[in-house]
Amino acid sequence: MLDKLEFILNRIRERLWIKPLIVCLLSIAAALASRGADSFGAEMGWEQWTPEVSKESLIELLKICAASMLVIATLAVASMVSAYASAASTATPRTFALVITDDVSQNALSTFIGAFIFSIVALVALMNGYYGNSGRFLLCAITLSILSVVIVTFVRWVDRIARLGRLGAVIEKVETATAQSLKRRRAQPTMRCAGIDGSPSDGRPVFTCQVGYVQHIECNKLQSCAKKYDAFIRVAALPGAFVSPGVPIAFVVDGDEELEAAMVENAFVIGRNRIFEEDPCFGLTVLSEIAIRGLSPAVNDPGTARDIVGAMGRLFVQWMAPEDKTDAAETCEFDRVQVPELSLWDMFDDAFTAIAREGAGAPIVHIRLQETLYALAHFGDGAMRDMAVKHSRLALARAEQTLTLEDDLEAVRNAGLCCELSSEDGQKR
Known part of the structure; x- marks a missing residue:
């Protein structure tokens, strides 16, 4: 299950919209939750000790933040797209999956968009009298903190985006991933399964209805099927192998005839592209x-x-x-699964x-x-x-x-x- 979870998380990292969406939701929550300082301050008697923050100054600050963050976010997207295109043209399109998972670039884009959304939501709420004095003070503190984070993130991002699409950086990323x-494979030569015992093609062949590359094998599923039907399963298609309906992906040795090919096939994740992790x-x-x-x-x-x-x-x-x-x-954790x-x-x-x-x-x-x-x-x-x-x-x-x-x-x-x-x-x- 941990291997499957890691595989899913790695695929999520390749989606550029995941982190910005999460940060946007957190920004909206932070802008709306600032009102809680009003009721909490009144309850605790802190209202009279809270510094006065004028509504007009906070509105101007949020306007400046919203306008600048929109420009920076647009610049970030354009720069990242340019870096991706540069990586594909100077190196190879197969490196795109590595370049797009760059954490610094994703965090920068998420920070800029999140700050923009926070400014818009807070500005609308503030102009409609949503906050009291304590709420405005907390909102001002959050805004200044976000601006500090934006400045630090921007400086780091400028240094990274200057190298992101360069050939040397792409080669380094590919070498590191490889x-x-x-x-990982050296530590687990047979993917925590048993080695091949006998001819790899012995047994009943299992075919797939898909055409593509094997990206991941859920060995725990194969172990469960093999144990349930008292069989042994020999994997014929390792991650990276190109498979089609005429190519066996595994062989079932011995076992009950009730073990259907679909049960074995479901343990193989097949996609259009190869991936680096496995x-x-x-x-x-x-x-x-x-x-x-x-x-x-x-x-x-x-x-x-x-x-x-x-x-x-x-x-x-x-x-x-x-x-x-x-x-x-x-x-060896899966003794009924044999992997070359x-x-x-x-x-x-x-x-x-x-x-x-x-x-x-x-x-x-x-x-x-x-x-x-x-x-x-x-x-x-x-x-x-x-x-x-x-x-x-x-x-x-x-x-x-x-x-x-x-x-x-x-x-x-x-x-x-x-x-x-x-x-x-x-x-x-």
């Missing part, structure tokens, strides 16, 4: 897309691709970090294949690629070493078919040879 997803390969794919765009003739920015390759290296080093390793058997681990081949393919293909004519990209693969071959275990060497050879073959200058080829060959020799030394040891 690192978090990789760390799909580490999606983050690697998005980073690769950003590098490919930088290598396109229209952009011609191989430096971006080189930086992306370095980011890939950091992510794979984190994936192999000893402190992140967790015994999956100790965290991520394929290291798929991860390397998503990360490096497209960059090696599109950047075959850029020596600086291929040299950094060979250096990164050499580091992974030296740092990783046997499986990662084999993947690093294989991709090093593939990248070198692509470079040899494209590069014409012998000096460039020699530099790339030397870097690739170091990677291969590292693998051979590791196998001898």
